[in-house]
Amino acid sequence: MRSVRARKLINALVTLACGSCLLAALVPLLSTLWLVVSHGVAGLSFDFFTHLPAPVGEAGGGVGNSILGTILIVGIACAIGLPFGIGAGVFLAERGDGRFGRVVRFTAEVLAGVPSIVVGIVAYDLVVRPMGHFSALAGGVALALLMVPTLARGTEELVRLVPNTLREAALALGVPAWRTSLSVVLRTALGGILTAIILAVGRAAGETAPLLFTALNNAYWNVRPDQPTGTLTVQMFNYAISPYEDWHQKAWSTALVLLLLIGGLNLLARFLTRKSYKAG
Amino acid sequence: MVLVVGGLIVWSLADLAVPAARSLGFFRFLVGREWDxxxxxxxxxxxxYGTVVTSVLASVLAMPVGVALALFVSDMIPARFRSWISFPIETLASIPSVVFGLWGLFVLVPVLRGHVQPFLAKTLGFLPLFQGPPIGLGLMAGGVILAIMILPTIASVTLEVLKTVPLTLREGALALGATRWEVIRMVVLPYSRAGILGAGLLGLGRALGETMAVTMLIGNSPEIRASLFAPGYSLPAVIANEFAEATGAIHMGALAGLGLVLFGTTLLLNSLARLLMSAVGGAGRVAV
Incomplete structure (x- = not known):
């Protein structure tokens, strides 16, 4: 056995090494955030939020249509994905202990790891091909497919936290099981589920890959779900890989808008979680 | 419904890929080296090749850092600091892939080209891995950005696994006079080995399917070269670049076939990871 001193020294060295791993992990995070803010701020103005993108070399212009497009597509995704995701989650928590439930749960877990680009291909086959052209609807379907598994798992965890006594009380009053699930259990878990929804929305807003060949892009205003639609992420991708200096600048600014949106949603979720913990 | 989603994925991929499979031949498609x-x-x-190289590189880089980070948080610092550290990890996980791509293009690639790659070529240049002109864009850039992106996954899942190690085991070892590192080495790591492996597989699965950042950094050139400096191409990247402009049913089918390969691989890895995680008990319930 080594001397006590040597063992203490090794302990200190390993602690130091692990601590520096933490610092190493922080470097890219801080670097990314700092650069997005410092580069991005220069291009931000009121016009950037409200105007259409300008052609290369022309000053001004904005990403107003992309902001609208992101909201539109994420909205469609929520309209399709939320009922199914939450429904599946409630089912798993309330009735999911049998064999069927286990299979569904395992599928949801594994599906949560399916690459988003693959889901994009599915949405292409389901929506774009029959319609004959790219559309916001297709983008929404792709994002909805991505939302369902994660949302189902999240909802299940939260619904399971609802105390059994509440269920029993409702059932004892003669309330049918489905009404108990809907108006007692779901309602109790609502705060937490809201948080899960906000996180899912934030994640969906940051997706790019499945939108490239479903929603495509659009340089003009669009609110029609059957037309190609621009989004912040795809617009940013196009700016970033272009060879033009002023477009690179716009890529950073678009990234800043995107991060503000997602960061805002995450902060909101955190705030809600803290509040519901306090209440409980 | 979840099952329906699963079924839909398989069905539509196959739906698109079948015409290509008929005309190309499944096996020839898989081992063909030409993309024209x-x-x-x-x-x-x-x-x-490109997908495997970048993902393996990412795992090799991110595994030690992620596990060390998780150990540091769970076993080396006072409990009240833990939540401070989970916040930056979550933030890192919530940054969209395209933003990492942007950062990679304008920060990582110049650093690799100007400093890291010349240094590697000078010191380890006798290995075929580190030969050729230091372009910056290429397999190495793709691997490094993936490492950064899967780090939060690996760290947070490992952390969940470490939480399942009973406190009494740790206390027992400490009471026998072990230092904190000895507790980790002799008690914590052996107990959580399977779970940590699962965390690594989840990270690997995520790296395989990651699209945008890799598309922006890997160089997008369908070649097989031994050097990490050389540009390459990955499965998700080629789908992202060519799918919207595919020139015909066969081209599109071939791309869908690539998607099918990708889907099958990640499915396999994820199932394996989940099985490993549920082997360690409660940790299988982490939603990542």
Missing amino acids: PIAERFGALPFI
Whole structure:
């Protein structure tokens, strides 16, 4: 056995090494955030939020249509994905202990790891091909497919936290099981589920890959779900890989808008979680 | 419904890929080395190679850092600091892939080209891995950005696994006079080995399917080269770049076939990871 001193020294060295791993992990995070803010701020103005993108070399212009497009597509995704995701989650928590439930749960877990680009291909086959052209609807379907598994798992965890006594009380009053699930259990878990929804929305807003060949892009205003639609992420991708200096600048600014949106949603979720913990 | 989604994925991929499979031949498609949409010659091998190289590089880089980070948080610092550290990890996980791509293009690539790659070429240049001109864009850039992106996954899942190690075991070892490192080495790591492996597989699965950042950094050239400095191409990247402009049913089918390969691989890895995680008990319930 080594001397006590040597063992203490090794302990200190390993602690130091692990601590520096933490610092190493922080470097890219801080670097990314700092650069997005410092580069991005220069291009931000009121016009950037409200105007259409300008052609290369022309000053001004904005990403107003992309902001609208992101909201539109994420909205469609929520309209399709939320009922199914939450429904599946409630089912798993309330009735999911049998064999069927286990299979569904395992599928949801594994599906949560399916690459988003693959889901994009599915949405292409389901929506774009029959319609004959790219559309916001297709983008929404792709994002909805991505939302369902994660949302189902999240909802299940939260619904399971609802105390059994509440269920029993409702059932004892003669309330049918489905009404108990809907108006007692779901309602109790609502705060937490809201948080899960906000996180899912934030994640969906940051997706790019499945939108490239479903929603495509659009340089003009669009609110029609059957037309190609621009989004912040795809617009940013196009700016970033272009060879033009002023477009690179716009890529950073678009990234800043995107991060503000997602960061805002995450902060909101955190705030809600803290509040519901306090209440409980 | 979840099952329906699963079924839909398989069905539509197959739906698109079948015409290509008929005309190309499944096996020839998998091992073909040539990708020429104009001549309608499609081989998947360069993309599989690029995906595997970048993902393995990412795991090799991110595994030690992620596990060390998780150990540091769970076993080396006072409990009240833990939540401070989970916040930056979550933030890192919530940054969209394209933003990492942007950062990679304008920060990582110049650093690799100007400093890291010349240094590696000078010191380890005798290995075929580190030969050729230091371009910056290429397999190495793709691997490094993936490492950064899967780090939060690995760290947070490992952390969940470490939480399942009973406190009494740790206390027992400490009471026998072990230092904190000895507790980790002799008690914590052996107990959580399977779970940590699962965390690594989840990270690997995520790296395989990651699209945007890799598309922006890997160089997008369907070649098979031994050097990490050389540009390559990955499965998701070629789908992202060519799908919207595919020139015909066969081209599109070939791309869907690549998607099918990708889907199958990640499915396999994820199932394996989940099985490993549920082997350690409660940790299988982490939603990542």
